[in-house]
Amino acid sequence: LAKTTQPISMDSYEGQEVNITCSHNNIATNDYITWYQQFPSQGPRFIIQGYKTKVTNEVASLFIPADRKSSTLSLPRVSLSGTAVYYCLVGGMAAGNKLTFGGGTRVLVKP
Amino acid sequence: DVKVTQSSRYLVKRTGEKVFLECVQDMDHENMFWYRQDPGLGLRLIYFSYDVKMKEKGDIPEGYSVSREKKERFSLILESASTNQTSMYLCASISTGTGYNEQFFGPGTRLTVL
Numbered sequence: 283l284a285k286t287t288q289p290i291s292m293d294s295y296e297g298q299e300v301n302i303t304c305s306h307n308n309i310a311t312n313d314y315i316t317w318y319q320q321f322p323s324q325g326p327r328f329i330i331q332g333y334k335t336k337v338t339n340e341v342a343s344l345f346i347p348a349d350r351k352s353s354t355l356s357l358p359r360v361s362l363s364g365t366a367v368y369y370c371l372v373g374g375m376a377a378g379n380k381l382t383f384g385g386g387t388r389v390l391v392k393p
Numbered sequence: 394d395v396k397v398t399q400s401s402r403y404l405v406k407r408t409g410e411k412v413f414l415e416c417v418q419d420m421d422h423e424n425m426f427w428y429r430q431d432p433g434l435g436l437r438l439i440y441f442s443y444d445v446k447m448k449e450k451g452d453i454p455e456g457y458s459v460s461r462e463k464k465e466r467f468s469l470i471l472e473s474a475s476t477n478q479t480s481m482y483l484c485a486s487i488s489t490g491t492g493y494n495e496q497f498f499g500p501g502t503r504l505t506v507l
Binding site (some may be wrong): 316322331379380383 | 397408424426428434435436437438441443449451452485486494495496497498499500501
């Protein structure tokens with residue numbers, strides 16, 4: 283089971299780009315990399331998912347190097363509402379796969 | 394559009410009581426999960442299920458059991474609640490297969506054991 287390591291916290295300013303890197307050295311061939319966002323008193327919410335190279339959607343980009351041992355979530359031009367905890371999750375999508383979250387990164391966006 | 398619901402947002406129980414936390418999803422997902430979340434510890438997996446009547450232990454199953462009698466419903470049971478089980482409990486579900494998949498989470502149940 284791939285264990286993930288993320289920074290505990292980071293600060294940013296409104297309008298800046300935020301990059302959060304997650305390490306997952308023992309990622310398996312079938313594992314995908316998924317990022318979630320969680321606001322206080324709410325369940326986590328899906329942001330983006332990828333397997334390799336770069337994935338972009340309307341809210342974020344995900345960069346995955348060729349060795350897949352790490353990944354970087356990029357949030358362009360964060361707003362104050364981007365203050366949240368961001369979780370990196372690595373796991374397979376087949377039935378019976380255990381999906382375990384790491385400790386998450388608390389991002390504080392300042393005005 | 395409701396996807397994952399949990400029976401209570403807030404619950405207060407006494408030590409030694411049997412506690413049932415219910416989770417229902419309407420997306421016909423095979424996999425369902427129970428996590429607990431405590432300050433500074435992130436989300437920790439308690440149990441998960443990949444089919445009706447099937448269950449697997451997560452990272453912290455001690456003191457908990459689960460039941461999955463129907464595909465859409467996954468229950469977490471605290472046989473004899475203790476104060477160290479005071480926590481936020483989150484249920485999630487996900488479809489199986491390859492490719493793009495996301496876990497959908499319920500709103501959480503904040504359980505206080507006195």
